[in-house]
Amino acid sequence: MSDPQVKRVLMSVTDKTGIVDFARALVDEFGAEVISTGGTARAIAEAGVPVTPIDDVTQFPEMMDGRVKTLHPKVHGGLLAKRDNPDHMAQAAEHGIEMIDMVVVNLYAFEKTVESGADFGTCIENIDIGGPSMLRSAAKNFESVAVVTEPASYDAILDEMRANGGATTRDTRAKLALKVFQTTAAYDGAIAAWMGTQLDGAAQFPDELSVRLTKRQDLRYGENPHQSAAFYARDDYQGAEHSLAHATQHQGKELSYNNYLDLDAAWSAVREYEGPACVIVKHLTPCGVCEDADVTTAYKRAHECDPVSAYGGVMAFNRPVTSDTVVAIFDNKQFVEAIIAPEFSGDALEMYKAKKNARLLSTGGVNPAGGEVEFRSVEGGLLCQDSDAVAEDVASFTCPTARKPTDEEMAELVFAWKACKSVKSNAILIAKDHASVGAGGGQPNRVNSARIAVEQAGEKARGAVAASDAFFPFRDGFDVLAQAGVTAIIQPGGSIRDDEVVAAADEQGVAMVFTGHRHFRH
Known part of the structure; x- marks a missing residue:
């Protein structure tokens, strides 16, 4: 089947960028009839471009506040009929259905409505029904129908039609159809995610999870040159x-x-x-x-x-x-x-x-640490968790040792506690004057991490403070730090040997603070 010329075009867009110029070019250069709805039709008509209201095609008025206007056989029959199928074309002729060769639709801005803080009813009204239906019908019949979802595509479509006798090519129509199904899948995913948050008792981690990703970049390779890789951005990321x-x-x-x-x-x-x-x-x-x-x-x-x-x-x-x-x-x-x-x-x-x-x-600014769900892949699946941040109240910290940290030491301990969170577990970080001076992490035992941190810090460890991302299971890791001259240590506490570690701290006059929180980075 040869590429069909574009003679009838249906337009219904929320984003009206470039739509008037696109309609004018289709009419003036290719003699196309433009059919349109509501605000789109008004914008085109006000610009002096001939436009046929959708009511004239369906012989049925828009109704129910515009909820019902394009859900009609004269629309979907004109999109779905197979041009090379005699039975389809005979049935279309019997019912007065004319073919539609191009659909130009972008959807109600549901996500922007949600992000604006609109109430439940307003968000519901911004769930597009007719738009996705037309897109899917046109995309299913891409052998005959071109379907355009983005203003950025208009110029390329016109250029192809100029070079192809007023027709689009099959390759282009197929790619546009793929874009449609990606768009409607993402749209439905956004609605489902929002709807889940509105239900009483909605789980933070629902039974089914949709994550929307858009490729930003093909990478030269992955961690190593023999690995292929790409970078995708989450379209639904709130931060x-x-x-x-x-x-x-x-x-x-x-x-x-x-x-x-x-x-x-x-x-x-x-x-x-x-x-x-x-x-x-x-x-x-x-x-x-x-x-x-x-x-x-x-x-x-x-x-x-x-x-x-x-x-x-x-x-x-x-x-x-x-x-x-x-x-x-x-x-x-x-x-x-x-x-x-x-x-x-x-x-x-x-x-x-x-x-x-x-x-x-x-980045244009700084989002507060934490507050989002983060993902990590494993073979055949994803792990999901709240992103970690040091958000605990310092007033909730306890000090089980005889010696209490000075105000200066406490400020240093808070700094070290935040810095330690970013070191691979088992993590030990030594700090002085609000700067790290030694860190050890990624070791299978905590005492080795302490040794690495002390070795890196050298003499700077004397009079410094230290943080441990999780409790000391034995006193040996503590002893390494104390013998290097560390004067105060912050850790979560909670070990069955806490008393042993506290006793060791009292023996050596070291102040110790328990946070009650762990910040493992596995």
Whole structure:
């Protein structure tokens, strides 16, 4: 069957961007008849473009506040009839059904309505019925019907028709049909997710879960060169506004699989701090964390934590990056894979043009840590959990040791507690003056993590504080820290040997704080 010329077009759009110009081109260049509904028809008519109201086609008025207008055999028969099937065409002729060659539809903005905080009834009224029905009918019959869902497609469709005698090609119609089913699946998923939240006692983790993803980038490879990879963004992510997935990349090569992982770890870590902070990550492990009076000072001190590991890492800031910070990075001769921050000053961006391979990403702001559901894949499935954040009230902490932490030590312990959360379990982090000086993690036992942290900290461990992401199962890990000169330790508590560990702390005059919360990063 040859490609059909576009002679009758049905238009009904919520997003009216470009619709008048598209209609005018179809009428003026190809002699098409444009059929339309409601507000779309008015917009086209007011622009002086001939348009046939849908009522004239169906011989039935729009009714029930517009709920019923396109659900009619003269619409769906004109979309679904197989042009090369004599019985279909005979039945169409018998009932006065004319063919429709193109549908231009985008759906009621249901998700925007929900995001606006609209009431239940308003959200229900913004569930599109006729739109998805027309899209699905047209997409099912893509052999004969072109179906357009996005204003961005209009110019390409017109160009193809100009080059093809007023017809669209089968390849284009098939791709447009695929887009339709992806669109309606996502739309129904959004409605189902919202509806679930409205039901009394709706579970946070429902029996069925739809996750909507859109591919943003084909990656050169995955963790290793022999692995294929791609990056997808969650369309339904409530914190999208200031997230890594929706950040603006200002320069540099495309992000790699490992870049994304490291940037996510750094961005998640730096968001824990209210004051200006910098986090440097290498292989998913924070090798420098600091909170200070300004981000430039925070960067300098974060870099001092472990300059060797910082080389070739990624960095995150929770404040805008200025030229002062860039000067400090250049002075350290630090090679940086990527930097993520709320924004970069014009001077900072200009200076970094000399480092063309460095990726700079701005998020436009900082979402509070936590508050979302995060996913992790396993073979054949997904694990889902609330994202972790250090949100516990310091007033709820207890101190079982004879010596209590000073106010200065307590402030340091809170900093260390937040920083420790981002280290791979079993995690031990040593901090001094609101900067990490040693960290050990990813070990199968806690005492080895303590040894690594102490070795990295060296003399800086003396007079410092330490955090442990989970309780000490034995006193040996504590002893390693105490013998290195750590004066105060924060940990969840809850071990059957807590009394033994507290006794060890009292023996050595170390203050210990129990948080009652664990922050494992498995």
